[in-house]
Amino acid sequence: MTSAAPEPPDARAAELVEAAVLADLARRVVADCGADVGLVGVPDGPDGMVLRHWAGTRADLLHNLRVPAGTGLGGRALAERAPTWVADYRAATTISHHYDAAVGADDLYAMLTVPLVNGGRVHGVVYASMRSVVPFGDVRIGSVNDLARTATRAIAGAAAWAGRSSGPGTGARLTPREHEVLRWAATGRTSPEIAARLGLAGTTVTGYLKGAMHKLGARNRVELLVTARRHGLIS
Structure with missing residues (x-):
């Protein structure tokens, strides 16, 4: 049996850079934006993502949680490719409530999600969550968006360095x-x-x-x- 060809070193390096950037993004959402919890979901197949990076969590129900597109707040951001937020996740009527147990285990209420989009490709979704019911003001939304854009540029740069396309040419x-x-x-x-x-x-x-x-x-x-x-x- 012929073994699979090894992944090119540059491609592997780009993947490691992407993972490091997204892990840092979760931490910076907490450190720089005043959120209690930062999460980052990465694409998992054509119709969903998995929460792979986190900072500030107390429980582990959100760790490695799979989120299909359109479900919950992050799945909605993934499907619509646009930021979305709620002041009280548990009382929100504009999202599905598939993940109430996981959200409740970490005592989360206010939540903001921002997709990381470049050239038509979604690299992930970043969450900024609070353990209180608060509206997300322009300053906090802007700071999370700025972090998301910086992370997306870093990921796209690593992909370009490795000779990979950061999304379909069209x-x-x-x-x-x-x-x-x-x-x-x-x-x-x-x-x-x-x-x-x-x-x-x-x-x-x-x-x-x-x-x-x-x-x-x-x-x-x-x-x-x-x-x-x-x-x-x-x-």
Whole structure:
């Protein structure tokens, strides 16, 4: 039997850098942003993540917890590729409550989650959690976002150094607005519904979708979504 070829040293080094950056991110959320607990989930297959890094936890129910996309607050951030937060996780009505036992074991209430996105690829989701019911102000949200952006740049830099792509080539060509409209289209919203949600004209939304079709080589909306999912631009 032929053994699998060893992983190139540079690729392995990039993976070690990524793990170190994400572990440091969890610690800095606590040290620099005043959170009680910092967590970072890393992708696990095409439709979920696993909480691999943590700081400030008292129990271990959140450790190595798998979170499918769309479930809980972090799974919602993963699916929508956008930050989301609640002042009281336990009373929140906008998220699923699959992880109440794990959250309760660590006595957590307020929670903020920020996805680490670069070139259409999600590198993970960072959580900043508090053991009290408090609203997340602009300063704390901004500081967590800044840490997330810094970590994402470091991971992308390590991947580039190792000669790996930090995401599908086509993803880097989509503008942020095209990507945003594409994400909403993937949820089944019509162009008028997307326009109303984003405060845009219907023709503007259509223009963004046509731009994405052209860049991804798709001929219609269905083909656009299929191609985007294949490239990992949407879940």
